[in-house]
Amino acid sequence: MTRRIVTLDDTADSLLDRIRAVRAAGDVPLVADSRWPAAQRTAVDDLVRAAEPPAGAAWATLTSGSSGTSRVVVRTEESWARSFAAVSALLDDPSASDAAPVVALPAPASSSLTLFSLAHALAGGPHPALPGDDAGLAAATAFHGTPHALRTLLERGALPRVRTALVGGSHLDQRVRALAESRGVRVVAYYGAAELSFVAADDGTGLRPFLGVEVDVRDGQVWVRSPYAALGYLGDAGPLRTDGPWATVGDLADLRDGTLTLRGRADGAILSASATVVPEEVEAHLRRLPGVRDAVVFGYPAGGVGALVAAVVEPAAGRAPVSAGLLRETAASGMSPSHRPRIWFTGDLPRTAAGKPARAEVVRRALAGEVRRVVG
Incomplete structure (x- = not known):
C-alpha cells in the first residue's frame, strides 16, 4: 500500500x-x-x-x-x-x-x-x-x-x-x-x-x-x-x-x-554600514519601554549603507502611541549607535495564526506606507 x-x-x-x-x-x-x-x-x-x-x-x-x-x-x-x-x-x-x-x-x-x-x-x-x-x-x-x-x-x-x-x-x-x-x-x-x-x-x-x-x-x-x-x-x-x-x-x-x-535568527540580521544588527536584541530593549506591547525590528533599504535599522512599535492596549522623543531617548540611552532604530513606525502588529508577529507582513506594510510613521 x-x-x-x-x-x-x-x-x-x-x-x-x-x-x-x-x-x-x-x-x-x-x-x-x-x-x-x-x-x-x-x-x-x-x-x-x-x-x-x-x-x-x-x-x-x-x-x-x-x-x-x-x-x-x-x-x-x-x-x-x-x-x-x-x-x-x-x-x-x-x-x-x-x-x-x-x-x-x-x-x-x-x-x-x-x-x-x-x-x-x-x-x-x-x-x-x-x-x-x-x-x-x-x-x-x-x-x-x-x-x-x-x-x-x-x-x-x-x-x-x-x-x-x-x-x-x-x-x-x-x-x-x-x-x-x-x-x-x-x-x-x-x-x-x-x-x-x-x-x-x-x-x-x-x-x-x-x-x-x-x-x-x-x-x-x-x-x-x-x-x-x-x-x-x-x-x-x-x-x-x-x-x-x-x-x-x-x-x-x-x-x-x-x-x-x-x-535571534542569523538570516534576519541587518547589515547596516559596517555593523551587523540582530533584530531580536533591539526588540528586547524596546519591549521594556512603558506603554510598549511588542516590537518588530527590520532593515529599511538605504542605498550605500545597506539598510537602516527600523522598528514598528505596538502600543500597549488602551495606551496612546509612544512619542518619537521617548523612543529616540530610550534608544540612545540603552543601545550602541549602530543598533539604534533610525526609522520608527507605530501600530498593531499583524500576527500569524499561532500568535507570532508576522515579520514578513510587518515589513511589507511598513515599506508600502501602510503603517503610521513616527516623526518629530
Missing part, C-alpha cells in the same frame, strides 16, 4: 478522531488552517500530492511562516513521543484535583505546537481544548501556546483553572510571566522550532537544555543533538542543516554555564 500525506481541515468536527483514522490507515496527517487564502491552500495541496513521505514519516506539520512562506516539515512517531513524559511532568500540577487534565490550545491545529499536543492526547496526554471551545478553556488545567495568546486569555479571564502554562513560539515578555504568576499560573517557557521540537526550557531561572537534548554554540549559532529532530521538509529545502547527528536552523545564541541566551 502506498503511504500518503492526508490534509485535514482544522474546522472539521472530531478532528482528533479524524487524525486517529488517518494514522490507523497508515497515512500521515497534515492539518490545514481553514482561514488560509485559496492560493496558499492550493500550494500546500499541490505539494502534498506531488510528494512521497520519506521512510518513517508519521506526522507532517507546517512552520509558522512568520518570516514568509510556510514549509511542510515531516517527522517520525518517536521524535515527538520520546518527549511526552517530560512534557507531562512539566504540565503536572500536584495540587490539582482528580479531574482529568485538560490543556488549552489557542493556536490552530495547523501549528506544530498544537499538533504536538494533539499527538500527545492520542497517546494519553491531557485532553485538548481547541480554539472556539469556551467550555474547554474554562475547564483547562494547563495551557500550551504562544506568549501573545497567554496574555490575551489571561487579560480576558478565560483561564480560571489553569495552573501551568507551557509557552513557546516567540519571546516571552517578563511582564507576561509576572501577569501569569500573579494569577497563580506557573510558567515554563521553551525554545524550539518546528524542525527541532523542544530544545531548551526556562522555569524563570534561564533557558537550559531540554531533557535528552545536547546543545552546542558554533560560530554563534545553536546546534543540537536531539532525539526530537524532524526528518526534513517536503519540497524545497529550508533552514534546517545537519552535521552528522547535530542539527541547526540558524538561530543565534550564547551559551554560558549551561544557560542559553537567544539572540
Whole structure:
C-alpha cells in the first residue's frame, strides 16, 4: 500500500478522531488552517500530492511562516513521543484535583505546537481544548501556546483553572510571566522550532537544555543533538542543516554555564554600514519601554549603507502611541549607535495564526506606507 500525506481541515468536527483514522490507515496527517487564502491552500495541496513521505514519516506539520512562506516539515512517531513524559511532568500540577487534565490550545491545529499536543492526547496526554471551545478553556488545567495568546486569555479571564502554562513560539515578555504568576499560573517557557521540537526550557531561572537534548554554540549559532529532530521538509529545502547527528536552523545564541541566551535568527540580521544588527536584541530593549506591547525590528533599504535599522512599535492596549522623543531617548540611552532604530513606525502588529508577529507582513506594510510613521 502506498503511504500518503492526508490534509485535514482544522474546522472539521472530531478532528482528533479524524487524525486517529488517518494514522490507523497508515497515512500521515497534515492539518490545514481553514482561514488560509485559496492560493496558499492550493500550494500546500499541490505539494502534498506531488510528494512521497520519506521512510518513517508519521506526522507532517507546517512552520509558522512568520518570516514568509510556510514549509511542510515531516517527522517520525518517536521524535515527538520520546518527549511526552517530560512534557507531562512539566504540565503536572500536584495540587490539582482528580479531574482529568485538560490543556488549552489557542493556536490552530495547523501549528506544530498544537499538533504536538494533539499527538500527545492520542497517546494519553491531557485532553485538548481547541480554539472556539469556551467550555474547554474554562475547564483547562494547563495551557500550551504562544506568549501573545497567554496574555490575551489571561487579560480576558478565560483561564480560571489553569495552573501551568507551557509557552513557546516567540519571546516571552517578563511582564507576561509576572501577569501569569500573579494569577497563580506557573510558567515554563521553551525554545524550539518546528524542525527541532523542544530544545531548551526556562522555569524563570534561564533557558537550559531540554531533557535528552545536547546543545552546542558554533560560530554563534545553536546546534543540537536531539532525539526530537524532524526528518526534513517536503519540497524545497529550508533552514534546517545537519552535521552528522547535530542539527541547526540558524538561530543565534550564547551559551554560558549551561544557560542559553537567544539572540535571534542569523538570516534576519541587518547589515547596516559596517555593523551587523540582530533584530531580536533591539526588540528586547524596546519591549521594556512603558506603554510598549511588542516590537518588530527590520532593515529599511538605504542605498550605500545597506539598510537602516527600523522598528514598528505596538502600543500597549488602551495606551496612546509612544512619542518619537521617548523612543529616540530610550534608544540612545540603552543601545550602541549602530543598533539604534533610525526609522520608527507605530501600530498593531499583524500576527500569524499561532500568535507570532508576522515579520514578513510587518515589513511589507511598513515599506508600502501602510503603517503610521513616527516623526518629530
